[in-house]
Amino acid sequence: MKVFWGLWKLLTLLFWAVVAVNWLMPFVFPLNLLVPATGGLLAVLHLLEVLLCNRSLKGRAHPWRDRLKIVFFGVYHLQTIPAPTVSKAFHA
Template identity: 75%
Template sequence: MKVFWGLGKLLTLLFWLVVLVNLLIPFINPLHLLVNMAGALLAVIHFLEALLCFRSLKGRAHPCRDRLKILFFGVFHLQTIPAPAVPGASHA
């Protein structure tokens, strides 16, 4: 699964690179609007993910760094964060 999450992070980073290049050098007419809209939609979704995970990241060593990674990578970073141990839970 680590390969899947790493590949997802790489593809997300490449998408953000395409959005950045599109902002600096706009693509042809209908394509640049679609890339801008897709980038804006993904930014909103990642921002909402970061807001929803705000409390659960408080116990982490570097919560601000985790929030920044969630803004860039979204669910691909969330899946790499280990789940907190639940007190009283045992495996029978």
């Protein structure tokens, strides 16, 4: 599964590159409006993911690096983070 998550991360990075290229050299008519709109929607969704997953990232070694990766890759980075293990101290 790590290969698939890595592939999706690569495709997401490619999408952000397309958005950046569109800012430098605008595409033809329908795309010059659709690409930034889609990029903006994706950025809002990724920021929402960061807000929703903020609490689970606090115990990580580098939470700000994880937050930045979520802003770029979204759920594809969240899937690569291992699930937190329940400590024996929390058991009653």
